[in-house]
Amino acid sequence: MFGLRSFTIGRFFGIPLEVNSSWFLVFFLVAYTLSTSYLPAAMPGQPSSVHVFIALAMTAAFFASIVLHEFAHSLVARAGGLKISRITLFVFGGVSQMEDEPTGPGLEFLMAFAGPAMSLVLSAVCFGAMALMRSAHVTSTLLIPVQYLAYINLSVAVFNLLPGFPLDGGRVLRSILWALTGDMLKATRWASRMGQLLGYALIAIAVVGVLNGSLDLIWFAVMGWFLSTLAGAAYQQQLLKVRLSEVPLSAVMSSPVAFVSSDTTLEEMAHSYFLGGRHSRYPVVSEGKVIGLIELQAMRDMPRDEWASKTVGEAAHTDLAAVVATPDVTIDRVLSRLEPSGPGAVLVVEDGRLAGIVTRADVIRLVSSMDRQQ
Ligand SMILES: [Zn+2]
Numbered sequence: 132m133f134g135l136r137s138f139t140i141g142r143f144f145g146i147p148l149e150v151n152s153s154w155f156l157v158f159f160l161v162a163y164t165l166s167t168s169y170l171p172a173a174m175p176g177q178p179s180s181v182h183v184f185i186a187l188a189m190t191a192a193f194f195a196s197i198v199l200h201e202f203a204h205s206l207v208a209r210a211g212g213l214k215i216s217r218i219t220l221f222v223f224g225g226v227s228q229m230e231d232e233p234t235g236p237g238l239e240f241l242m243a244f245a246g247p248a249m250s251l252v253l254s255a256v257c258f259g260a261m262a263l264m265r266s267a268h269v270t271s272t273l274l275i276p277v278q279y280l281a282y283i284n285l286s287v288a289v290f291n292l293l294p295g296f297p298l299d300g301g302r303v304l305r306s307i308l309w310a311l312t313g314d315m316l317k318a319t320r321w322a323s324r325m326g327q328l329l330g331y332a333l334i335a336i337a338v339v340g341v342l343n344g345s346l347d348l349i350w351f352a353v354m355g356w357f358l359s360t361l362a363g364a365a366y367q368q369q370l371l372k373v374r375l376s377e378v379p380l381s382a383v384m385s386s387p388v389a390f391v392s393s394d395t396t397l398e399e400m401a402h403s404y405f406l407g408g409r410h411s412r413y414p415v416v417s418e419g420k421v422i423g424l425i426e427l428q429a430m431r432d433m434p435r436d437e438w439a440s441k442t443v444g445e446a447a448h449t450d451l452a453a454v455v456a457t458p459d460v461t462i463d464r465v466l467s468r469l470e471p472s473g474p475g476a477v478l479v480v481e482d483g484r485l486a487g488i489v490t491r492a493d494v495i496r497l498v499s500s501m502d503r504q505q
Contacts, residue, residue: 137219146205146215148198153222162190165279173275181272189276194220196253196284200291201225203249204242204299211238223357224287230467232372236310236318243302250288257281295326295358297365316373323366330359372463374501375494380465381458383497384479384487393417393444397430400443405430412476412490415447420483423447424454424476455480458487462494469494 135152142148166179166186174182197220205215205227214230233239257280264274292300301322308318333355340348391404391413404413411427425447430438433446448454455478456465465477469491479487 139217143202144206146202146209147217149217149219151219151221154220157222158190158194161193162186165189169279170275174271177272185272185276189279192276192280193283196250196280197225197287199253200246200249200287201227203245205229207242207245208233208238211242213238213242223354233306236306239309240303240306243299243306246299247288247291250284250291254281254284254288257284293329294322295329295362296322297326297361298329298358301326301329301362316369319369320366323362326362326365327359330355330357330362333358371498371501372466375466375498376461376463378462378497379459380456380462380477380479380489381487383462383493384458384489385493386479386487388414388478388485388488390414390416390421390485391425391443393422393442393447395443397433397438397441397443397446400425401430401438414478414485414488415443415449416485417444421451421455421478421480421485423449423451424478426475454478457481462489462497465489466494 137149137151139147139149162183163186166182170177170182170186171179174185198218201218205218208227208229209215211233213233216228216230218225218227233242257277260277261274261281264277291298292303294304295301296305296319304325305315305318305322308321309315312318333351335355337348337350337352337355340351389404389410391400393415394417395403405411405427413425414421415423415425422444425443429446429448433441453468454476458479458481468477469475469489475491477489478485479489
């Protein structure tokens with residue numbers, strides 16, 4: 132994300148939670164604002180070390196709330212049969228990274244609403260705790276962080292429910308339009324337009340605010356710019372997916388395919404195929420059947436002195452479900468496998484026999500030819 136590194140900090144309910152480096156900036160900004168302006172005003176007379184300590188705890192609790200919001204989305208999506216690759220915290224909050232899009236408006240509605248619903252529940256719990264603490268005359272040192280969490284979770288819910296795609300509220304709107312029109316692309320177009328309008332509205336609020344001297348509202352301009360950019364991109368992406376869902380693998384695959392026999396040694400593979408060859412990956416075949424895919428990277432990962440004794444079959448990527456598809460499968464179904472982090476190619480197999488290969492480059496070529504025809 133933004134070319135910055137991400138770190139996996141744990142796995143909850145089987146879903147990896149990762150933190151992008153850009154998130155440290157926002158953690159620092161929130162903690163800094165709390166300790167230098169919010170807390171000194173809310174609890175004056177305390178030493179600044181106390182303010183810093185409480186600010187750090189409040190910031191951690193705030194981000195824990197964001198993580199719970201994302202887990203609510205992810206767990207509902209997973210219950211609906213979608214694959215969640217991970218949850219990432221980054222400079223603008225959190226995001227649940229899904230491998231597939233929701234299959235129908237009902238599931239989209241539930242998973243989009245689950246996040247803000249979690250934030251509303253957290254806010255309600257904090258307001259309840261505040262009422263109890265007030266009646267028990269608890270000190271303000273305890274009361275103020277709870278009050279902050281009550282309001283911040285309420286704001287997170289309200290902001291995310293703004294009806295502009297790709298915000299949660301925009302997804303809720305899209306699911307309703309989708310259910311009403313039966314046309315997912317049209318629903319995405321309208322919900323994205325709303326996203327762009329909302330983005331411009333946020334920028335306008337920021338401009339008016341700054342002209343009136345409230346510099347805090349600059350953050351609205353950043354969010355507005357981000358939202359309008361994302362909204363435009365989201366529609367283009369959806370449009371592309373729909374067009375790719377009309378093209379079968381058989382229409383873009385390269386055929387016939389150069390392949391390698393599984394009993395070839397890695398030494399021979401390196402000399403006869405990778406060196407001087409045009410490809411960086413080859414299908415591996417044993418007795419006429421496809422058994423996997425060998426990549427240049429897999430060879431690099433293998434110690435050099437083992438190349439003479441190890442065979443291609445031993446080094447190959449043999450998880451067939453991840454590399455093989457039939458010719459009638461459409462391109463949109465295999466996009467995630469063509470990501471740089473995945474196997475990078477799909478082997479097109481018909482009745483166990485290799486019919487062709489589709490690489491990332493083939494899809495990029497197809498997309499750019501579609502753009503030229505537009
Ligand atoms: Zn959300």
